[in-house]
Amino acid sequence: MAEPYTLDFPETLPAERRDQHWWVESDGVEVRLSNLDKVLWPESGHTKGDLLAYYWNAATFILPHLAGRPLTLKRMPDGIGGSHFYQKDAPDYTPEWMPRCAIEPEDGKIDEMLMVDRPAHLLFVVNLGAIELHPLHSGCESYDCPDYLVFDLDPFQPAGFEETLAVAHHVGAALDALGLNGYPKTSGATGIQVYVPVAPDHTFAETRQLAERIGLMIERADPERVTMEWSVSERAGRVFIDHNMNRRAASLAAAYSVRPLPDAPVSTPLDWDEIEEASVRPNLFRIDNVMERLAERGDIFAPVVERHQRLDAALERLEIERAPDDISEGRVRQVIKPARS
Numbered sequence: 001m002a003e004p005y006t007l008d009f010p011e012t013l014p015a016e017r018r019d020q021h022w023w024v025e026s027d028g029v030e031v032r033l034s035n036l037d038k039v040l041w042p043e044s045g046h047t048k049g050d051l052l053a054y055y056w057n058a059a060t061f062i063l064p065h066l067a068g069r070p071l072t073l074k075r076m077p078d079g080i081g082g083s084h085f086y087q088k089d090a091p092d093y094t095p096e097w098m099p100r101c102a103i104e105p106e107d108g109k110i111d112e113m114l115m116v117d118r119p120a121h122l123l124f125v126v127n128l129g130a131i132e133l134h135p136l137h138s139g140c141e142s143y144d145c146p147d148y149l150v151f152d153l154d155p156f157q158p159a160g161f162e163e164t165l166a167v168a169h170h171v172g173a174a175l176d177a178l179g180l181n182g183y184p185k186t187s188g189a190t191g192i193q194v195y196v197p198v199a200p201d202h203t204f205a206e207t208r209q210l211a212e213r214i215g216l217m218i219e220r221a222d223p224e225r226v227t228m229e230w231s232v233s234e235r236a237g238r239v240f241i242d243h244n245m246n247r248r249a250a251s252l253a254a255a256y257s258v259r260p261l262p263d264a265p266v267s268t269p270l271d272w273d274e275i276e277e278a279s280v281r282p283n284l285f286r287i288d289n290v291m292e293r294l295a296e297r298g299d300i301f302a303p304v305v306e307r308h309q310r311l312d313a314a315l316e317r318l319e320i321e322r323a324p325d326d327i328s329e330g331r332v333r334q335v336i337k338p339a340r341s
Contacts, residue, residue: 004036004049013053040079062256069135070113077129101140134251149207152242188259188267211243269301
C-alpha cells in the first residue's frame with residue numbers, strides 16, 4: 001500500500017486508519033476520510049493525504065476567510081489530471097453536523113450550500129475532492145451585501161505575471177487616491193486579486209460599479225497593459241480587470257486555498273512592497289513551503305474580514321449613485337447551523 005503522505009508539516013494530521021478509511025476526531029465529531037494515498041498531483045506525487053494535512057495545518061489562517069460563507073465546490077476526485085465538476089448543493093450523505101446555507105435561486109430550486117466554520121468542516125469538504133475552496137463574497141446571514149469588493153486581474157498572453165503586478169500597482173494607487181485600503185493576493189495561478197473590505201450595507205451593484213469605474217480609469221491611463229474588453233479575443237497581450245466578479249453568485253479561490261495546478265501552488269496574500277518590487281512569481285508559494293511564510297508573517301489578509309470600509313466618499317467622488325441590487329441570483333431561505341457545528 002502506498003504511503004498517504006509525501007510532505008512534512010508542522011503538525012501531523014491525526015488520522016487513524018480503521019479498515020478502509022481514516023478517521024480524525026475534531027470539534028467533538030469524527031470525520032471519515034478516504035483514499036489518503038491517492039496521488040492528486042502526478043508530476044510531484046503529492047497525495048490526498050498531503051492536501052488534507054496542509055488544510056489541517058492552515059486551518060487557523062483560512063477559516064476566518066471561509067466562516068459563514070456558502071461554498072461553491074469544484075470537485076476533482078481523481079486529481080488535477082482528471083475531470084472535475086462544480087457542485088452547489090450539499091451531497092446527500094452530508095453529516096448532520098455540517099452547517100449549510102439554503103439559497104433559493106430565481107428558478108425556485110433550493111440549494112443547501114455547505115459552509116466551513118471549523119477544522120472538521122474543512123476536512124469534510126476537502127475529502128470530497130475539493131482541492132480549492134470557493135467562498136461567496138458575502139456571508140449566508142448577510143447574503144445581499146458583499147463583505148469586500150474585488151479586482152480580479154487576469155493576464156492574457158503574451159502578457160504575464162510581471163504585467164499583472166504592474167496593473168495591481170495601478171489598482172493600489174487608485175485606491176490610495178480614493179482613501180481606500182486594498183489587500184492583494186496571488187490567485188495561485190497567473191493572476192493577482194486585490195480585495196477591498198466593505199461595510200455591510202453596500203450592495204453588489206455599488207461594488208461592481210465602483211470596480212468598473214476604477215478599472216476604466218486604469219485602462220485609459222495604461223491602454224498598452226490593461227483591458228476591460230468582455231470579448232476574450234480582444235484581450236490578447238493585456239491584463240483583464242474583471243469587475244463582474246462583484247456579484248452574488250460569483251466566487252474566487254480563497255486566500256490560502258490550494259490550486260489544482262502543477263506543484264500545488266497556494267493563493268497567498270502579499271504586501272504592497274512585494275507588488276512594488278515585483279519580487280514574487282505565481283508558483284513561489286506552494287503546498288510544500290507556504291507554511292514557513294505563514295509562520296513568519298501570520299495572516300496579513302486578516303483586515304479583509306476585520307476592517308470594513310464605507311464607500312460613500314469614493315462613490316460620490318466618482319459620481320456613482322447608491323444603488324439597490326437585483327435578486328436574480330437568489331435569496332437566502334434558511335441558515336442551517338446544527339448545535340454541534
